Amino acid sequence: MGAYDEPPLRHHHGGVQPIRDIFTSLIYVALCLALLYLLCLTPRGSPENAVSAMLRHVTIASSGEGRGGGGGGGCDYSEGRWVAAAGHARRYNGTACDVKGSEDCARNGRPDTGYLDWRWRPASCELPAFDAAAFLAAARGRHVAFVGDSMARNQAESLVCLLAAAAFPYRLVYRDREPGTRKFWRWAFPTHGVTVSVYWAPFLVMAAGRPENFSVQHNLVYLDTLAERWSADADTMDVAVISTGHWFWNPTVYYHHNGGEVLGVHNLPELNHTEIGFFSPYREAIRMSLERLLGSAAAGRRGRTVVVTTFSPAHFEKEWDDPATCARTRPYEDGEKEVGGIEGELRSIAIEEAAAAARSRVEVLDVTRLATMRPDGHPGVYMHRDPFARGVPERLQSDCLHFCLPGQVDTFNEILLQLLIKKKQQ
Template sequence: MGGSSPFKDQNKQHSTTTTTMTTFFSFWRFLPYTIYAILPMALFRVYFYPLPVPQSPTDRLPRSDHILVAPSLSSPRQAEKPGGDAVTEAPPPPCDYTNGKWVPDKSGPLYNGTTCGTIKDGQNCIAHGRPDLEYLYWRWKPRLCHLPRFQPTKFLQLLRNKNVAFVGDSMARNQLESLLCMLSSVSDPILVYRDGEDNKFRKWNFPGHNMTISVYWSPFLVKGVEKSSSGPDYNKLYLDSVDERWAGDLGSLDMVVLSVGHWFLHPAVYFEGGSALGCHYCPGLNHTEIGFYDVLRKALRTSLKALIARTRASGRVTDVFVTTFSPSHFEGDWDKFGACPKTKPYQEGEKPLEGMDAEMRKIEVEEVVAAKADARDFSGIRLEALDITKLSLMRPDGHPGPYMYAFPFADGVKDRVQNDCVHWCLPGPIDTWNGILLEAIKRWNGGEMNRLSLDLAR
């Protein structure tokens, strides 16, 4: 008979030499089969349990209380010791939505420029004739966790009987309209209130869930007097007084999303304690130039302190999010054609978060951390920073650009045309902000919340 496998009957008597040679050749005969058996198991291990990916220095954002979501919302599983005693396994590590990349996604958005009737005209890029539509087919993929597709029905269920408010500047409105459009894919909102120039104060109701969503125009969160064509060409901010146009309604709000930043770049004079503190870009005025970073910090601090105090006094339970700074993508002068001409996202590491964008985000995250410390003995309020700065920085293709106006090149390419490289097309990358917002709400409603105190100085 031919050579036998080492796994066959070992009781047969052979000479020592024959046995040794048979074993040697059998080993090499079956070695490939052994490798073929082990290789699939190794691939299975790597695919489902990947090793951590090293981060480059530019990918390490300052640590913060941004949205960190555990892969599972279920209670820790129970294991057993050999003696039969139950042992609670440690929960899986939380996941950071701020680090990741944009990947192609054939599924596209939940809505378009004709199916949603609440899009501000200047952000309706499809209706305004934007010819390239590739910007609609990307999704944000975090490094170490999964960001599900937005579930409008789930959002409505979780916020049933709740009053939700978006407070801030036009970026707050942009995010609000994104949310309304995604929710309208399953339930039509009813506009129940409108007021102010350009309808800056509006409220919608979803009668099937008794949920309301409002938008409050408050570009500084604190009390302010906006510049006008008939008055001074600068804003006035009162940094120690919250804007009562939104704060006066805190007794009736269950969730508040704050979003400010860009209006602090405008010329302004600042007041605190009844006297002028200084100004930003105010030539000709007898005030000290102090910039806007510390002013943003003071405004956020005043607003969050007022929010905590009034929520405590009202006895309500209120969830509060601060959407971090959304970078613009102007290339060259803002009023020239081609100001934001890119049609694809940046790749990982291609565009670092730095300069003003990084500083504005850092201030907002730090103030959320400080406010959480102030409210640590008060269970009636939950605070998070909705940290969207980096993922937004990587989407230079998501702005209206010249399509803030309808068919801007219908009569040919012009030498100069105004571009919008600040706001976001709807649908567009801003829909992802609300996807992360929903994941935070789901986590809070899932019971125990993973909160990390992260060292911003690191």
């Protein structure tokens, strides 16, 4: 018997087929009525055409797409492969939508553009290209907040550019007072009442030392207190996407804020404290964040969607200041690269905490595998403007962590859209 075969109905003498015919007819009638409703009530000139919206939702419902980033009976976006797709990621001009200069690879003179000609094909379904009208419709009247480290900011700026490229007007309504920083930014899309914010909180919990001053050689992290800025605004968030991980690798002292008790350290043997690594602190930070986002009365009242983005690995193949440390121009082939042990453990922790938090109230944006396979998508030396204008330097800082914009991080938002559509349908 096939996976979708049904056993014969034993107590209906008319047989299975007439019942199926009746059921099919009822579906068509319902779809026609819904389409008529949309055609009558959708305002003229609306950016989201009623017919296209209807067809999109019928397609999603029939194909099983949009049912989560890590499986659970629907499309599993976490497993798949990158396939050639000319022009797929050439969807906006990073300069026009004011992305961070170090991620504007085209402006900075990156000569190869083949990294823009790939799309992610999940193993069990198709991932639709980003639809700006669909995203704004799913997020209408809502505050979409990206909370965490610079990968959260990378994804937030990608989303703003994808929406702006579809001719939806927007404005930057808040930015840091400090020149050159992008720790707290907010954009507004007035046609749909949508706001998009980014909150810098590299540990999610309160942290000092290096996160505030790069000249400090280690981090001071308080595991019992969430970072103040985002936690104070948490009740305003309708869609909260948390993303963290990379800062936990650095030398760190972990404290309890109340009383200042040292819990342990990571990679600081000279301080003569217990080495506790970073897996346990990482788990605790995610757990506390989910408790904050799910525990308030506002979470239920606003129908909040909470999303945990899994770890996106870096691709430093040589020293960080070697000009060739991430100079690849193609994705890895199948079997050429596997998810590393540390990266895999961080991914597992995020998935476990999301599953334990509140019985499927948390979505997982599982990007670890698809990001692992894209060593070609980083700025590399093209985090700088025209880095080889005066020849090839012996040493030059490279960015093998963030993604060029436009680029692979746009795929994160393609999956995020499907998660939001799924929540809208529930």
